[in-house]
Amino acid sequence: MRSATHEAERRLVLRKAAFREVAERGFSSVTLEDIAVRAGVSKGVTLYYFDSKDDLFRDLFSWLIDSIHLRMRDAVAAAEGPVEKVRALVALIFPSPSRNRAFFRAYVDFCGLAARKESFRQIGERFYAGCREIDRGIVEEGMRRGVFILRDAGETASTLRAIFDGLMLQWLMEKDPEACFEAYRERCERELLHYLLSPGRPVELLSPGRPGELLAPGRPEPPETARIKGRKR
Amino acid sequence: MRSATHEAERRLVLRKAAFREVAERGFSSVTLEDIAVRAGVSKGVTLYYFDSKDDLFRDLFSWLIDSIHLRMRDAVAAAEGPVEKVRALVALIFPSPSRNRAFFRAYVDFCGLAARKESFRQIGERFYAGCREIDRGIVEEGMRRGVFILRDAGETASTLRAIFDGLMLQWLMEKDPEACFEAYRERCERELLHYLLSPGRPVELLSPGRPGELLAPGRPEPPETARIKGRKR
DNA sequence: TGTATCTGACCGACCGGTCAGATAGACTCG
């Protein structure tokens, strides 16, 4: 071993190359050679560091999921109050049109694999388990503070995530996704808060439609649209 | 031409075979021969009635979409009152575990194609346009009757559909989808109605969690869980 | 010299699409 971290670096480079390729072409259209070329190595290297194409993509999706979980946790931890946490999540999940398209293309591809291959399905299960945990934390905090409606926190968290995913599918089918990206981001925030917020409390804040003015009751000035790392544009 | 409808029959048989195959293996793993064998014909026939594999699948998804739209419209028309209409939609979309799995596997596959190929994307756009129209009809009726919260009907319809799709993705990732199928169906109904229903009105009906008891205010006895054609199991 | 790493030619399998011909119903014509 030339260097203790050499293998880790190599695998990372290959993962990133695989991610860009899969986002463009899709799992079954991507070849090991495409990935190797993108990573700047020869084809043999891909199967030197991974057992097979499947193995490489399992690794990729696992890594992607851990990275997303980490960033969601960070974003949520940095925001104060349940409403701000939801908004931070939205900002994280809708970073920019190009990033969204890449991630969700890869994600839809992944779902196709997970729906048919057990080993991929398990990764998806882990993804949703992590999301549910994060989302439930927010929901429970909102309920404790009396901002959100009191209901089953697990189910609410699950629906919250469903709204994210479902809107994303719709966005992918839009004629001009770039053009309506902002509209989707704002709509997502609005709809999530409409779904979560306790009626009678901050309902009037929803009507202007400008999410900028939305804040949890009793908290005077939130730290401006939650600052998330990895934001572009 | 032996018979005027012969070609239509042939194409239908091939579509159905392609649907079953794509649900099991996925678009890129299915071969033209698989489809031919499943349809009980020789490989050459598939490309006698369709220009290419892509063409066959575009035709399949278009047909699937039209069929879904039709059945949704029927189900909605047969149900009385907005709450019953929502429940009819849920019953239609969650017919049985096996049908769900087949349809959603195919659907996820389709999304992967639509996210990358313009010709497939257009089909997806048509699908969501039709859904939005149907869903908006229900939402508007609910608002007119004062049962649903007054908001932008188009956006509400879009979120309604997002909850369907998003929950379905989660269901596909479950360890034992068969086992939790009923739970998902009930949760979907509960969450949709929670999202839509005007607070203060039938909120107390939501708490028992038993969707069987849920009905629109002022309508004494709904015609039992909406009867939908094509229901199995 | 030893060994981890890397290379790319190569293999076997597969697949979409083509095509030359087989098949058989329909339609003459006698």
Next chain:
DNA sequence: CGAGTCTATCTGACCGGTCGGTCAGATACA
């Protein structure tokens, strides 16, 4: 009715190309 012909339909061998995976050898660092 029956032979002959036409043509829509069907068949499956075949072609060209691709791809995942293998491997013998090259490379270069320790």
